[in-house]
Amino acid sequence: MDKALVIGLGFISTNLAKYLVDRGFEVYITYRSVHGSKALMMKDLLECNVKPRRLEPSNYDEVQKAINEVRPSYVFNTVGLLSGSWRDLWDAHVEVPRNLARAIISIDKSIKFIHISASAASGKLGSFISEEPRHCDYAYVKPKSDYERSKCDGERAIRELGAEGLNYVIVRPTLVYGYYNDHNEFLSLYRFVKRGLIPYIRGAVSAIYVGYLMRALERLAISNEVRNTFLYIAECQLYGLGNIAELMAEYIGVNGIRIPVPPGLVSPFLPGGRSLLRYINTQYSCDGLRRVLGSVEPAIGIGIREVVDWIKRAYGY
Missing domain, CATH: 3.90.25 (UDP-galactose 4-epimerase; domain 1)
Structure with missing residues (x-):
C-alpha cells in the first residue's frame, strides 16, 4: 500500500486525505492546531483512518523526522496563507516547501513532491493566462503583491532543488x-x-471544483511521466x-x-x-486539467x- 503524507490541515488537505484513503492509500496528515471548524475536519479524518501527526512545517528538523519516520511515496504540500505580513507569507510559501523538498532529497529522492501553489503566483498577465515559457522567470511573470511574490519565490525554490534530484510537480489551482x-x-x-x-x-x-482537483492531484502524483513541471488547474x-x-x-x-x-x-x-x-x-x-482528466x-x-x-x-x- 502506497503511503501519502499530506502537509497542513484545512479545506484542500481534508478533501485530499479522504480521497486518497478511498483510493487505497495509507494517509498521514499534519497539523499545527485543531480548533473551530478544523475540529470537525479532524473528526471526519479520524473516522476514515487518516493518521494525524502534529508538525511545525517551518522547522526543518521536525519535517525531516516526520518524512523519515513515515517514509511516504508521495508528499503533498497544502500549506498557504491568503494574507499576512511578508515574514508570515515567506515562511508559509517559501520556507515550508523548501524544508519539505530538502528533507525529501536528504532521505529518499524517489519520494514525489506535489506542491499546491496558486494561480496568482505569476501575477496578472492579461485577461487569459497560460503557463509561462520559463517557470517563474521574472522577465516574464509579474507578481506584485507580497502574496504573489512569495508564491512565485516558493515555486522557484522547488525548481532549483529539482537540479539536486527532487522529483516534483507544482500545481496552480484557481479558486477552489x-x-x-x-x-x-x-x-x-x-x-x-x-x-x-x-x-x-x-x-x-x-475556478476548479475540489473533486476535480483531487483527481488531478492523484494522477499527477502517480504518473511516472509527469515530473519537474508546473501547471494551472482550472475549469474551462x-x-x-x-x-x-x-x-x-x-x-x-x-x-x-x-x-x-x-x-x-x-x-x-x-x-x-x-x-x-x-x-x-x-x-x-484549462489545458492542464484537460491533459490530466480530459473534459469535465x-x-x-x-x-x-x-x-x-x-x-x-x-x-x-
Whole structure:
C-alpha cells in the first residue's frame, strides 16, 4: 500500500486525505492546531483512518523526522496563507516547501513532491493566462503583491532543488470550491443570502471544483511521466460572482432582495479577498486539467451546495 503524507490541515488537505484513503492509500496528515471548524475536519479524518501527526512545517528538523519516520511515496504540500505580513507569507510559501523538498532529497529522492501553489503566483498577465515559457522567470511573470511574490519565490525554490534530484510537480489551482470550504468570503456571502439580501456582483472568476482537483492531484502524483513541471488547474469557463450568490439562495430556499454591489465593495464577497480583486474576469488555461482528466462538466451547482452544507454543519445555521 502506497503511503501519502499530506502537509497542513484545512479545506484542500481534508478533501485530499479522504480521497486518497478511498483510493487505497495509507494517509498521514499534519497539523499545527485543531480548533473551530478544523475540529470537525479532524473528526471526519479520524473516522476514515487518516493518521494525524502534529508538525511545525517551518522547522526543518521536525519535517525531516516526520518524512523519515513515515517514509511516504508521495508528499503533498497544502500549506498557504491568503494574507499576512511578508515574514508570515515567506515562511508559509517559501520556507515550508523548501524544508519539505530538502528533507525529501536528504532521505529518499524517489519520494514525489506535489506542491499546491496558486494561480496568482505569476501575477496578472492579461485577461487569459497560460503557463509561462520559463517557470517563474521574472522577465516574464509579474507578481506584485507580497502574496504573489512569495508564491512565485516558493515555486522557484522547488525548481532549483529539482537540479539536486527532487522529483516534483507544482500545481496552480484557481479558486477552489466545494465541501469543507468555509473561507471568510463564502461565510460573508452565505450570511447575507440567509438574511434575504442577495448581492448582485458583476464579474466572473476562474475556478476548479475540489473533486476535480483531487483527481488531478492523484494522477499527477502517480504518473511516472509527469515530473519537474508546473501547471494551472482550472475549469474551462468563468463563473459569475452574482451566479454564486443566486445558487446559494436557490439551494437555501431564499427569495430575497437583489442588491447591486459597487466594484469597490466587492472584496468582502470575493473568495480570496482584496488581494485577488484584480483577477476578476481573468481566464486561466484549462489545458492542464484537460491533459490530466480530459473534459469535465461544470460543477458549480454541486460545489456551491457542498459549501452551503458544510457551513450549515460547521456553524449551525
